Amino acid sequence: MDIHEYQAKELLATHGIRMPRGGLAYSPEQAAYRATEIGGEAWVVKAQIHSGARGKAGGIILCKSDNEVASAAERLLGQKLVTHQTGPGGKLINRLYIEETVPIERELYLGFVLDRKEERIMIVASSSGGMEIEQIAEQEPDSLVRASVDPGLGMQQFQAREIAFGLGLDGALIGKAVDTILGCYRVFRDFDASMLEINPLVVSKGEVIALDCKMSFDENALFRRPEISELRDKSQEDPRETFASDRGLSYVGLDGEIGCIINGAGLAMATLDMIKLEGGEPANFLDIGGGASPERVAKSFRAVLQDKNVKVILVNIFAGINRCDWVAEGVVKAIEEVGVNMPLIVRLSGTKVDEGKAILREKAPSVITADTLKDAAVAAVAALKSAQRSAA
Ligand code: GDP
Ligand code: MN
Numbered sequence: 139m140d141i142h143e144y145q146a147k148e149l150l151a152t153h154g155i156r157m158p159r160g161g162l163a164y165s166p167e168q169a170a171y172r173a174t175e176i177g178g179e180a181w182v183v184k185a186q187i188h189s190g191a192r193g194k195a196g197g198i199i200l201c202k203s204d205n206e207v208a209s210a211a212e213r214l215l216g217q218k219l220v221t222h223q224t225g226p227g228g229k230l231i232n233r234l235y236i237e238e239t240v241p242i243e244r245e246l247y248l249g250f251v252l253d254r255k256e257e258r259i260m261i262v263a264s265s266s267g268g269m270e271i272e273q274i275a276e277q278e279p280d281s282l283v284r285a286s287v288d289p290g291l292g293m294q295q296f297q298a299r300e301i302a303f304g305l306g307l308d309g310a311l312i313g314k315a316v317d318t319i320l321g322c323y324r325v326f327r328d329f330d331a332s333m334l335e336i337n338p339l340v341v342s343k344g345e346v347i348a349l350d351c352k353m354s355f356d357e358n359a360l361f362r363r364p365e366i367s368e369l370r371d372k373s374q375e376d377p378r379e380t381f382a383s384d385r386g387l388s389y390v391g392l393d394g395e396i397g398c399i400i401n402g403a404g405l406a407m408a409t410l411d412m413i414k415l416e417g418g419e420p421a422n423f424l425d426i427g428g429g430a431s432p433e434r435v436a437k438s439f440r441a442v443l444q445d446k447n448v449k450v451i452l453v454n455i456f457a458g459i460n461r462c463d464w465v466a467e468g469v470v471k472a473i474e475e476v477g478v479n480m481p482l483i484v485r486l487s488g489t490k491v492d493e494g495k496a497i498l499r500e501k502a503p504s505v506i507t508a509d510t511l512k513d514a515a516v517a518a519v520a521a522l523k524s525a526q527r528s529a530a
Pocket of ligand 2: 190191337338350351
C-alpha cells in the first residue's frame with residue numbers, strides 16, 4: 139500500500155527528520171491560506187498523488203505570491219496527473235501540499251527497501267540525488283553506497299556513518315545525516331514499510347532536509363498497523379484492484395479483454411503467457427487460492443466483471459487442495475447470480491474433476507470446456523476474436 143508524500147513526512151517528523159514547513163490544502167483558497175501561514179516569499183505547490191516523477195509532469199509548481207499559489211492550486215486540483223509511473227490514465231489530484239522553498243546546495247538520494255532474497259532491509263544512497271534511482275544506477279553507478287541490516291542487531295551507528303561518508307558529507311553534516319538515516323530506518327521498521335525513498339535529500343544552510351518522501355507498506359502487516367491502514371487513499375488505486383482486495387482476492391488489473399480466474403500464482407502466470415502466445419491479451423491476474431468455496435469462485439467472477447473491457451472469461455483450475463466440484467458449483471452460482479453474458483471457457487483438472495465436469499454439463503451447458511491449458515487458451519482467444527468480429 140502506498141501513501142502520500144505529506145503522510146510519509148508526518149511519519150518521518152515523529153523520528154526527528156528535518157523537512158520544509160508545509161501544510162495540506164483541498165482548495166485554492168486553503169492553499170493560499172497555508173502559504174500565508176507558513177510565511178516567507180516563495181512556496182512549492184505539490185500535487186499529492188501516489189506517484190513519483192511529479193515534477194517533470196507539471197505536478198510541482200514554484201510560486202512567488204499567495205495569488206500564484208491559489209492559481210497553481212486551481213490548475214492542479216481535480217485534474218488527473220499523468221507521470222511515467224501512473225500509466226496513461228493518470229491519477230486524480232484531490233489534495234495539495236504547500237511547502238516553503240529551501241535553497242538547495244546538494245541533492246542526495248536515500249532509499250530503504252526490503253531485500254526479499256536476503257531477508258534484510260537494504261539501504262541505497264547516492265550523492266547524485268534528484269534523478270530517479272534507475273537513472274542513477276545507469277548513469278552514476280559509482281555514486282551508489284549500500285548497506286544491509288542484520289535483523290538481529292538492527293541498523294548500527296557505524297553503518298549510517300559509512301553511508302554519510304560515502305555521500306561525501308563532512309563536518310557537522312555527518313552527524314545530521316546519521317540521525318536522518320537512523321530515524322528513517324526506525325520509521326521503516328516500526329511501521330512495517332516495504333519501501334522508503336527520500337529523493338532528493340538536500341543539504342541546505344548546514345542542515346540535512348527531506349524535500350520529498352515516498353513510502354509503501356507491507357499489506358500483510360496492515361492488520362497490526364491501524365495507524366497506517368488509516369492513511370489509505372482509495373482514490374489513488376485501480377478501482378478493480380480495490381474491489382478485489384476488499385474481498386480478500388489476490389488480483390492485479392491488466393489491459394486486455396480476457397478475464398482470468400485461476401488457482402495458484404504460478405499457474406496464473408503460465409496462463410497469462412499462454413493467452414499472449416495465442417495472440418490474446420489478459421485483462422487481469424487473479425489467484426483464487428487454495429480450497430476455494432463456490433462463494434469465493436462466484437466473488438471472483440464479480441471482481442473480473444468489474445472490468446468493462448472483459449469480453450471473454452477463462453477459468454483455469456489445477457486442483458490439488460482445491461476441488462473441481464466446488465469450482466464448478468461456483469461457476470454455476472456465478473452464471474445464475476452474477477450473470478455472465480459472454481463466452482466462458484473452463485478448464486478443470488485434478489481433484490474431483492469428473493464430478494466437476496458433470497456439474498458443468500448438467501447445470502451450465504453454455505460453458506466451453508477444455509482439457510489442457512493450451513486448449514483453454516486457444517478457445518479463449520478464438521472466442522474473443524469471434525466476439526470482436528460480431529461486434530464490428
Ligand atoms: P517528484 O518529482 O514527484 O519526485 O517530486 P519532488 O518533491 O522530488 O520535487 C521535484 C523537484 O522539485 C525536486 O527534485 C526539486 O528539484 C524541486 N523542489 C521541490 N521542492 C523544492 C524547494 O523547496 N526548493 C527548490 N529549490 N526546489 C524544490
Ligand atoms: Mn522526488
